[in-house]
Amino acid sequence: MVNTLGRTPLMTAHEIRIMQRELLRLSKNGRKLEILEWGSGGSTHYFTKFLQKEGIEYEWVSIEYNKDWFEKIKQEVSLDTGIKMYLFDAGNGSLKQRHTEMDEYIQFPRTLEKKFDLIFVDGRKRRRCVLEAKSLLTPDGVVLLHDAQRKYYQCVFKEFSDSSLVGPSLWRGTHKSVSFLYALWQKKITFLFGIYFNYFFSPVRSLVKKIYHIFRKY
Numbered sequence: 001m002v003n004t005l006g007r008t009p010l011m012t013a014h015e016i017r018i019m020q021r022e023l024l025r026l027s028k029n030g031r032k033l034e035i036l037e038w039g040s041g042g043s044t045h046y047f048t049k050f051l052q053k054e055g056i057e058y059e060w061v062s063i064e065y066n067k068d069w070f071e072k073i074k075q076e077v078s079l080d081t082g083i084k085m086y087l088f089d090a091g092n093g094s095l096k097q098r099h100t101e102m103d104e105y106i107q108f109p110r111t112l113e114k115k116f117d118l119i120f121v122d123g124r125k126r127r128r129c130v131l132e133a134k135s136l137l138t139p140d141g142v143v144l145l146h147d148a149q150r151k152y153y154q155c156v157f158k159e160f161s162d163s164s165l166v167g168p169s170l171w172r173g174t175h176k177s178v179s180f181l182y183a184l185w186q187k188k189i190t191f192l193f194g195i196y197f198n199y200f201f202s203p204v205r206s207l208v209k210k211i212y213h214i215f216r217k218y
């Protein structure tokens with residue numbers, strides 16, 4: 001069944017295209033696509049609609065930590081039997097839940113005892129989710145991490161033999177073995193994206209934050 005309401009992911013058009021390209025590539029093997037997402041929202045809506053439009057069969061497992069947000073999204077996608085939504089709310093009332101363990105939220109997918117073709121990490125505890133994703137991928141599978149420009153996520157990238165920043169804030173990792181030259185090329189691209197982001201976007205972002213804080217006082 002199709003879902004009827006449209007939300008868009010919190011991603012740039014370029015990142016959306018990359019995700020769509022990955023989904024199309026992975027669908028070429030002809031079997032049902034198994035997708036896992038940490039962090040429900042516009043992505044749950046948008047990419048499942050895209051798969052429907054392309055006639056690609058899927059099961060989209062979406063894991064969320066915020067109860068109110070979960071209820072909202074779950075209700076909106078309730079007609080889509082291909083989406084399985086799971087809530088792991090630590091119940092401490094905190095929106096961000098940064099200082100909560102969230103083990104269940106991270107470890108739930110392993111209890112499903114299946115592998116995923118694409119894993120999208122866009123919720124809480126992203127570093128741990130990327131590490132967890134390592135053992136959840138099909139041999140051809142791919143992990144995409146959003147907001148990958150954040151330095152504290154980047155220590156886990158080396159866990160994947162094929163690792164690259166495919167946009168200023170989107171990282172892609174697979175277990176594919178790559179040649180030395182290709183790895184070197186990827187490192188160069190990742191390095192350049194890093195410079196591009198830090199030198200051009202970070203100062204602008206800091207300036208906007210400073211202006212916002214000045215105006216908030218008044």
Ligand SMILES: C[S@@+](CC[C@H](N)C(=O)[O-])C[C@H]1O[C@@H](n2cnc3c(N)ncnc32)[C@H](O)[C@@H]1O
Nearest residue numbers: 008009010011039040041042043066069122123
């Ligand atoms: C960066 S958002 C990404 C969600 C989704 N993957 C997307 O692309 O739309 C990550 C988290 O923010 C929270 N969130 C996003 N939008 C929200 C909203 N409008 N109101 C409340 N929480 C929101 C949800 O808990 C979600 O898991």
